[in-house]
Amino acid sequence: MGLNVQLQKKVSGFSLNVAWDMENELVVLFGHSGSGKSMTLQLIAGLADPDEGRICFGDKVLFDRALGINLPPQKRSVGYVFQDRVLFPHMTVWENIGYGLKKCPKAEKQDRIRQMIRLLYLEGLENKHPGQISGGEKQRVTLARALIGRPEVLLLDEPFSALDNPLRIEMRELLRDVQRQFNVPIILVSHDMLEAYSIGDKIVLYSQGKIAGTGTPQEVFSSPLSSEIDLYLSLNFPLLISRH
């Protein structure tokens, strides 16, 4: 089932105007900070409203300005992992993960929390509070919490930017595992080229609120689709010039 996104939004001096779609894959929204990537995630999740546009997931319309449809975030079935590892500070790891599960019989809820704890290597941390665990662990708890309700799409906003390099590589592999196990489409926002290159099935290149190009990492980074992308990449990521 694919996600189709057409968005227009203006906010104080910045204008977002993008349209792209994806299948059951891992898409990286790649570009500089302030290019509209995170805003796109917020609009998909329903945390902000587009001025114009349409967001649909298969047959399910999440937002359509023309039809007057605008589902609240609660009804969008979207898993959202925030940039700064947002965990509820007053809840334990177990409670944080469990909070992602609504209306579920107690026994089943416990089973599912246990399953998530095992899948994301969080054994032994169940009763710890967010302040007592490391950055990598926090991010795994956030992933577990976002996934336990089995969302239809998983959104990650620069999830690994605060982690050091070895941990990042580990998390990327974990994310790949997660995608395979849960069979969930993933949209990941990143400004790290290596990350985009190594993890994405598809790259959507953002530049100043517009899309500069889309394609597989090889298509976007190795054989530019157009001179425009080429120029954009050379200007913004000079290291890439060496590929010529």
Add this chain to the structure above:
Amino acid sequence: MEHPIFFSLRLSFQVAIVSTCFVIIIGICVAYLLARRDFKGKELVDMLFTLPLVLPPTVTGYYLIILFGRNGLIGHPIYQWTGWSIMFTWYGAALASFIVSLPLMVKITRAAFESIDKNLISASYTLGHSELVTALKVILPIAKKGLIAGTVLAFARALGEFGATLMVAGNIPGKTNTMPLTIYSLANSGAWSQANILVIFFTALSGFFLYTANKLSKRIL
């Protein structure tokens, strides 16, 4: 027959407890709206709820008479319908304490709500939880310290309320003479030794409340 001083002590706590119960409920609702919603006239509402903090309590009391007096805007229909008036009853003292201590609760609770990371609230929404569930399970528990600090201060303020109480409930011995009013009467009649005991008791109690509130929210006070 209860000793007059014990009566006014008990009455003070009775008034402060009732007033604080309402302050907690109304204060949290108003602070939530001010912190989480954008609406026209929001700052005006904020000003209205803050005014009793800076107005002389007698002026606040005067407004309460205009509103709740037997010929008042609200008081008149109530009196006509039931033959009852809140004026010169302990309910009047509780109303005066409520109005005067509400701003403390609203200010402190609003600050506590506004200091919560907005992404925590967004996270709760994307996990499928309604605004009410988010408020009860995320916002209130995280703002707990601010809520307790606001409650403690509001309670201390209610316990010490004098001016507005005098205007609305009067100083009727055995009926509406709360502790601050009793201290006033004792000083007036030259009963210094009794007044001293009450003054020291009151100072110690208020000091304890301030210490507690300070400990709970160093940032706010």
